[in-house]
Amino acid sequence: MPSTDAWWRDAVIYQIYPRSFADGNGDGMGDLPGITARLPRLRELGIDAVWLSPFYVSPQHDAGYDVADYRDVDPRFGTLGDADKLITEAHDLGLKVIVDLVPNHTSSEHAWFRAALAAPPGSPERDRYIFRDEPPNSWQSVFGGPAWQQVEDGQWYLHLFDVSQPDLNWDHPEVRAEFLDILRFWLDRGVDGFRVDVAHGLVKDAELTDWTQPSVVLGGLEPAGTPPPMWDQEGVHEIYRQWRSVLDGYSPPRILVAEAWVQPEERLARYVRPDEMHQAFNFPYLEAPWTPAELREVIDSSLAATGAVGATTTWVLSNHDVVRHASRLGFPVTEKRKPGIGIGDPQPDTGLGLRRARAASLLMLGLPGSAYLYQGEELGLPEHTTLADEVRQDPAWERSGHAERGRDGCRVPIPWEADAPSYGFGPGDHSWLPQPAVWAEYALDRQVDVPGSTYELYRSALRLRRERGLGAGSLAWTGSAESVLAFRNGDLLVLTNFGPEPVALPDGVRVLLSSEPLDDGRVPTDVTVWAVP
Structure with missing residues (x-):
């Protein structure tokens, strides 16, 4: 388990997208009872906390990020009693619970x-x-x-997002007071923290200065430099200092996590100064291409920026807004990251994507700090890249004039049982987004206790990470070829080979874990190894 007082500093936090995790009543939509029933499986995986995307009352024009009532559960997902039961049972299993908070905008039905x-x-x-x-x-x-x-x-x-998501006026004292009360409502119910949606967007430039460049907050980082007038304004920090003072009144400690698409890392680090938030998602790391030089650069800059303010660094490869990394990494390294993939688009190399995803995950879990996992990545799930356009529900698909496929492909309900209806997602035979036929091979029951499976790779990595205190460790780079990334975290050597030829490990080391089998003791291309003296 992570340390009790500052548990977030080395925690592995698992993102649950409620509508796609587990369906308890068979209506094709995931729900809170479904999540609660599956919590023991997450404990077995070895995570420390869960983060739940929104489950509040909502017309669901943007999958719950359009909130109509912040103090109640949408009937699609259950009741407040179900939320209380989930929190209680998670705590009984030793898991923390983080919930989403959406303060930039409400639903137009609020x-x-x-x-x-x-x-x-x-x-x-x-x-x-x-x-x-x-x-x-x-x-x-x-x-x-x-x-x-x-x-x-x-x-x-x-409305910086959908027309059904009007932006709030955060200069209004009533808005500020309302969200302080919402924080207390959920803290009093026992939640351990909040992931703050669009944390960099609450305050707008006072003059609402014109800005003609398209905003890319969900498709990539804004260019470094002067922030656009709708993002990363100075006034957001005063809000989070006030929120922090509320959280600091609760015991055990509760946390704030910023979703802030901000760069450079020095500006992102301002959100996690000692009197503001505890963590911020490391999107520069998520966006880094699969090359040793660029990964090393972003790891160094991330550790330096957060270290300068005494905060922990987070690492993340996938979430509900980006193409899953098992597919993203299946394209040539030089290709620009895609905001969605569909029928008729260039398709990723599935085998290459999974191979690199396993290597990338093992590399990430060897880093000091806190790691975020997105539901299904422990199964090696790829993006659903051939989802029929007529079933897409992401508002980005319609509002972009069908120019962007959107985020539905990473939100397809995950498979639990290969031979069950809806692959065990629920007792019914359907799901709110259709699952691809290949889902059976990724199902959890096909991977549990199967040596070499992606699930067992994750479970072994999380066990070793905990046992060896890697999250609370430190990083020291080791000399290696340009095509290799290698560092030590304590006495653990983490080595990833990006080059075309296998590379030798240092003499006298013992391999603890490898993302793929070694080649006569050497590390093949797109493979990560954990080894000790």
Whole structure:
């Protein structure tokens, strides 16, 4: 287990996308009882905490990131009682529970926004959001199209995401007070922390200065330099200092995790200063190409930036917003990362992608700090790259004019049992997004206790990581060829070969774990090895 007081510093945190993890009632949609029933399996895997994407009341125009009621559970997912049971049973298993918080915007069906539409221009109800008589700029929505929407009386409101997700006005004291109360509501129910959605977006430039470049917050990092007027404004830090003071009043310690697509790392590190958040997702690491030089550079810069403010570094390879790394790594290294893959698109090399994904995962889990896993990556799940366009539900697909396939491919319900209906996702024979026929070979029951399976690779890595204290360790690079990345964490040697030819391990070492079989004692290409003296 991670240390009790600062448990997050070396924790392995597993992201659950509730609608796609486990379906308890057979309606094709994952739910909280389904998650609760599967928690023992996660304990067996060896993780320390779970992070749940939103399960709040929502019309689900953006898969729950359009929240209509922050203090209740959407009936699709269960009840508040189900949430309480999940938290209790997770704690009984020794697992922490982190929940998503979406403070940048509400659903257009939230009571506040309905009241705003019913009230006249200039009213207190409208002041909770960002209304203007005319669009003051040409900002674009992250999901495509204009970021301003006109209402019946002629005014316009800002929505940096879908038109059903109006941005809140964080200069309004009532907005700030409301979210402090929401924090306390869930903290009092026992949650161990919050992952803060679009943490860099709450405060906008006071003048709403024009910005003509497209925003790429979900498709990649904004260019380094002066932040765009809608992202990474100075005022966000005051908000998080206030939130931190609330969390610090609870025991045992609770945490804040920033989803902030910010670079360079020095700006990201400002979110995790001692009086703000505890962690921030390391998107520069996720975005780094599969090359030793660039990975080493981002590892060094990440450790330096977070170390300068006394924070832990996080590592992540996949989540619900990006193409799964088992598919992403199946393309040539020089290709630009794709915001989605579908029928007719260039397809990844499945075997190469899984080989590199296993190597990348073992490399990541050897690093000091905290690691985030996305549900199904421990099975080696690829992206569903041939999902029919007519079943896509990501608003990015429609709002981009079908230019971007969107994120549905990484959100397909995961397989538990190869020969069961819906591959064991639930008692029914269907799921809200259709699963591909190849899912059976990745099912958990095909991999448990099978030597060499991706699941057993993860389970072994997590056990060794815990036993050897790697998360709380330190990194020291070792001399190696340009095509090799090698470092020591304590007495553990982590070595990844990116080159075309197998490389020899140092004399006298004993291999603990390898992402693929060795070649007569040598490390083949796209393989990571853990070894000790």
